[in-house]
Amino acid sequence: MPPPPSSRSRRLFLRAAFALGAIGGTAAALLPVLRADPREAGPPPTEAAGPPAEPAEPIERAELFDEMYGGRHIQGTDAGVRIDGRPLHVMRRADGSYLSVVNHYESFPTALATARAAVDDLGGAQLSLAGPASH
Amino acid sequence: MHIRKNQRNLTSAEKKRFVTTVLELKRQGRYDEFVRQHVQYYRTDGDAGLRAAHMAPSFLPWHRKYLLEFERALQRIDPKVTVPYWDWTTDNTPAASLWSEDFLGGDGRSSDGQVTTGAFAYGAGNWTINDGVLERKFLVRAFGRPTSPIALPTKDELAWAMDESVYDAAPWDSTAPRGFRNRLEGWTAGSDRTRWRNHNRVHRWVGGQMLGATAPHDPVFWLHHAFVDLLWDRWQKKHPKATYLPQRRLGGDDPQRGQAISVDEPMPPWRTKPSEMLSHRSLYRYDA
Numbered sequence A: 001m002p003p004p005p006s007s008r009s010r011r012l013f014l015r016a017a018f019a020l021g022a023i024g025g026t027a028a029a030l031l032p033v034l035r036a037d038p039r040e041a042g043p044p045p046t047e048a049a050g051p052p053a054e055p056a057e058p059i060e061r062a063e064l065f066d067e068m069y070g071g072r073h074i075q076g077t078d079a080g081v082r083i084d085g086r087p088l089h090v091m092r093r094a095d096g097s098y099l100s101v102v103n104h105y106e107s108f109p110t111a112l113a114t115a116r117a118a119v120d121d122l123g124g125a126q127l128s129l130a131g132p133a134s135h
Numbered sequence B: 001m002h003i004r005k006n007q008r009n010l011t012s013a014e015k016k017r018f019v020t021t022v023l024e025l026k027r028q029g030r031y032d033e034f035v036r037q038h039v040q041y042y043r044t045d046g047d048a049g050l051r052a053a054h055m056a057p058s059f060l061p062w063h064r065k066y067l068l069e070f071e072r073a074l075q076r077i078d079p080k081v082t083v084p085y086w087d088w089t090t091d092n093t094p095a096a097s098l099w100s101e102d103f104l105g106g107d108g109r110s111s112d113g114q115v116t117t118g119a120f121a122y123g124a125g126n127w128t129i130n131d132g133v134l135e136r137k138f139l140v141r142a143f144g145r146p147t148s149p150i151a152l153p154t155k156d157e158l159a160w161a162m163d164e165s166v167y168d169a170a171p172w173d174s175t176a177p178r179g180f181r182n183r184l185e186g187w188t189a190g191s192d193r194t195r196w197r198n199h200n201r202v203h204r205w206v207g208g209q210m211l212g213a214t215a216p217h218d219p220v221f222w223l224h225h226a227f228v229d230l231l232w233d234r235w236q237k238k239h240p241k242a243t244y245l246p247q248r249r250l251g252g253d254d255p256q257r258g259q260a261i262s263v264d265e266p267m268p269p270w271r272t273k274p275s276e277m278l279s280h281r282s283l284y285r286y287d288a
């Protein structure tokens, strides 16, 4: 059985956030608040044999964000990604990109891009407060 | 032995039989168990642990077994029912009969994406979605992603996958640089409009629940995956010497050991091995 969703999401996000800073042009341009906690880092991401859009290089910082997008409040916090205060479950790919529970069949270079894409695809729907049971 | 047919060739009686049986499975609560199972086994390759269903060589045998279990559940209700397939390279517009009132219903409305036609429309009263992911309870579709339009995969794009002579390749995940499995599953690079290929692009094109973790909430999931299953057959015919890979359990120093399933390792939750799913010919056939 997987651990309860909140701790699992949090762990995944922290690990993801640590590996992330690296990933992106867009993230850097948005001047994210930077923080680091190397103890939370998982194993290094698998070398991407496919062609990810951005080069990955080790960097000890994470992307946090807080903005209005499409009329929704999106946040990347050290507790995970939220839309209107509700948890958006995110997962990582081996190339460092993200999927969310709303988009399982494409991926996005940053947590911010993932949150924005989820807003686009939610069509105004609210995430459940509990989050998906099995994630 | 039963036959899985191209959805475009179904008689209206066959469509009705399929729809009615799916609704009955839903009424019994069994349908939602299949949805939960899909969510449970969707593990991505950025995480540790066994990946049985996606981003892995066992993507094809896992879904073959999953569809077979679903079809058997339908057949316990009506022994004559089979899962049809949707060839999205041919029936590639919202006008396809697949989406008509008497079969799966059509696109979602623009305001909230809600499907309002056919037997799976929320308003018809038999298809309530309650899975703890979103608060909305209705089936949603957004054909072709209206905010930034994309098309269904073309025959050429599919041929690009079918021409690949190797089944799968290290690192056996969504970054595998070659291999039929990843090209068909669709985790490959490109521009925003092209990078989600074949199987993934179809999920993207339909939108709504089909795009998310709970994709099987949309009954088109089964028709889509039945075609993917048929494509595996066609690929085997085209490359008769090719085998499932990896053929052996990955070695102790392989980073994918314990994550990617080789041909004779069991796939959860059934403990079926890929080697038992390499051919379906003793179980069912396709009409093409």
Ligand SMILES: [Cu+2]
Binding pocket: B199, B203, B215, B225
């Ligand atoms: Cu699929």
